[in-house]
Amino acid sequence: MSGIPHVLAVAGSDPSGGAGVQADIKSIMACGGYGMAALTALTAQSTQGVSAVHAPPTGFLRQQLDTLASDVRIDAVKIGMLGTAAAIDTVSAWLDALPERPPVVLDPVMVATSGDRLLDPEAERALHGLIARADVVTPNLPELAALVDEPVARDWGVALRQVRGLAARHDVLVLAKGGHLDGPRCPDALVGPDGPIATFDDERIPTTSTHGTGCSLSSALATLYARERDWPWATRLARAWVRRAIEAADALDVGRPGGHGPLHHAHALWSGERPPRRSAEPDAWWEDIAALRRELDEVWFVRQLADGSLDPARFAAYLEQDALYLGAYARLLERASELAPDSAESAFWAEAARRCVTEELALHRSYLAPGGADDGSSPHAAAPSAETAAYLAHLERAAQAGDHAVLVAALLPCFWLYQDLGARLASVSREGHPYAEWLDAYGDPGFASATAEAIAWTRRAARAASDDRVARMRAAFETSCRHELAFFAQTGATTP
Ligand SMILES: Nc1ncnc2c1ncn2[C@@H]1O[C@H](COP(=O)(O)OP(=O)(O)O)[C@@H](O)[C@H]1O
Numbered sequence: 001m002s003g004i005p006h007v008l009a010v011a012g013s014d015p016s017g018g019a020g021v022q023a024d025i026k027s028i029m030a031c032g033g034y035g036m037a038a039l040t041a042l043t044a045q046s047t048q049g050v051s052a053v054h055a056p057p058t059g060f061l062r063q064q065l066d067t068l069a070s071d072v073r074i075d076a077v078k079i080g081m082l083g084t085a086a087a088i089d090t091v092s093a094w095l096d097a098l099p100e101r102p103p104v105v106l107d108p109v110m111v112a113t114s115g116d117r118l119l120d121p122e123a124e125r126a127l128h129g130l131i132a133r134a135d136v137v138t139p140n141l142p143e144l145a146a147l148v149d150e151p152v153a154r155d156w157g158v159a160l161r162q163v164r165g166l167a168a169r170h171d172v173l174v175l176a177k178g179g180h181l182d183g184p185r186c187p188d189a190l191v192g193p194d195g196p197i198a199t200f201d202d203e204r205i206p207t208t209s210t211h212g213t214g215c216s217l218s219s220a221l222a223t224l225y226a227r228e229r230d231w232p233w234a235t236r237l238a239r240a241w242v243r244r245a246i247e248a249a250d251a252l253d254v255g256r257p258g259g260h261g262p263l264h265h266a267h268a269l270w271s272g273e274r275p276p277r278r279s280a281e282p283d284a285w286w287e288d289i290a291a292l293r294r295e296l297d298e299v300w301f302v303r304q305l306a307d308g309s310l311d312p313a314r315f316a317a318y319l320e321q322d323a324l325y326l327g328a329y330a331r332l333l334e335r336a337s338e339l340a341p342d343s344a345e346s347a348f349w350a351e352a353a354r355r356c357v358t359e360e361l362a363l364h365r366s367y368l369a370p371g372g373a374d375d376g377s378s379p380h381a382a383a384p385s386a387e388t389a390a391y392l393a394h395l396e397r398a399a400q401a402g403d404h405a406v407l408v409a410a411l412l413p414c415f416w417l418y419q420d421l422g423a424r425l426a427s428v429s430r431e432g433h434p435y436a437e438w439l440d441a442y443g444d445p446g447f448a449s450a451t452a453e454a455i456a457w458t459r460r461a462a463r464a465a466s467d468d469r470v471a472r473m474r475a476a477f478e479t480s481c482r483h484e485l486a487f488f489a490q491t492g493a494t495t496p
């Protein structure tokens, strides 16, 4: 493959260019794909509404699809307006006949923003057969309600329940879209049979230029999935791109007042930006653990540490475990230093190991045994908890494998999560706070710059690594993040 995915839109025509295949082709191109289109229907349509629909014979639709597939590789399919049950069945049969089915995003178009019907009411049942052949379905709230045969959801909780029912019924991913909710927020969620796998929550953009948002989002999603091969990531990128296209819509002046104008599909292209891409490792891993980071903020221990109400005995228990952890962590940093590919990086990990013992362990000592010996030993002889032992075992395994890139990825969360959390905790530090010295240490600019350097070395390792090794780095990073969460949660497992 050339790197430019071939994306086919199977959809109707909107001569005003805001929705339908016109929006699909613009979106596919803007998101870095080569756009193709097989027409299911012609509409007479403007920003004010739809005045007529003409559906060509389904035999002709099938001929378009077969002719194309016999020549061109298809990397993803976006399906939009189908109009009739016969067109739905035609597309289903064509998908079944393909030797290998490409990823399919189905936008089950039923009614336009203007309120005009774009699918025969009796065809709604036939849609279920096509949904079962799709990878992701993107109904808006009225479409979702029709598909689950319930009233239109007016709050997000009801929408999520409906979406999960649809996902479970057909074993597909369903993108719940909040565009039709009232209120200042515009949430979306990618939901599978077991519940949400990615959630998004942004402010609603105050505009009437929302004609074709669903078409544009689903085409962007198909294109970005064909490139990134990851549904949550493709959804994140597609949503971000659509939002900016809505924000930029006022630069266009299409249609008379009172209608719904189009999005500005070329907003980024015309300012010279490249199509949306997933950020490079390890930044992408960091974005992937956003939910875990939010969970960390909610851990009972962290909240009480921040507000100063934490029982000193519990803090001491945490410090004992942390001291044990840091003693071992310092040795693993030394191992990273030995494995580093050059002297500059080697010096960084060696210095990090030294600081771990002389500064961080010394701070523990000052809390646990004020005035005690400063000989680098662990300040307390507690036994490691199950959580501490599990975390260290994971790091030891990474070190023993002798793969420098995987080891530094496993070591990184201890820098990054602490620095990130520490920056927030430092902002609540004040004179008289019982844990001020602790909070200040993790908000220390020196620790922030060491964290930035650890990220940079890991980034360099990831750039040089094969896909397989990057996957192992990512797994090591994520596992360490889960251990970090368990480590914090252990002291707060039972609330007083
Ligand atoms: N006013 C708005 N501000 C921000 N995002 C919006 C707005 N309207 C729609 N969206 C987003 O556009 C996408 C399409 O949503 P929606 O309008 O519900 O679908 P449809 O166009 O199929 O009716 C979703 O990601 C939704 O969150």
Ligand SMILES: Cc1ncc(COP(=O)(O)OP(=O)(O)O)c(N)n1
Residues within 6 Å of the ligand: 011, 012, 013, 014, 019, 020, 021, 043, 045, 080, 081, 109, 111, 112, 113, 114, 118, 210, 211, 212, 213, 214, 215, 216
């Ligand atoms: C030809 C055609 N296809 C689909 C739609 C509906 O577009 P959608 O993106 O769902 O956006 P709204 O128009 O509902 O905002 C259409 N109008 N025409």
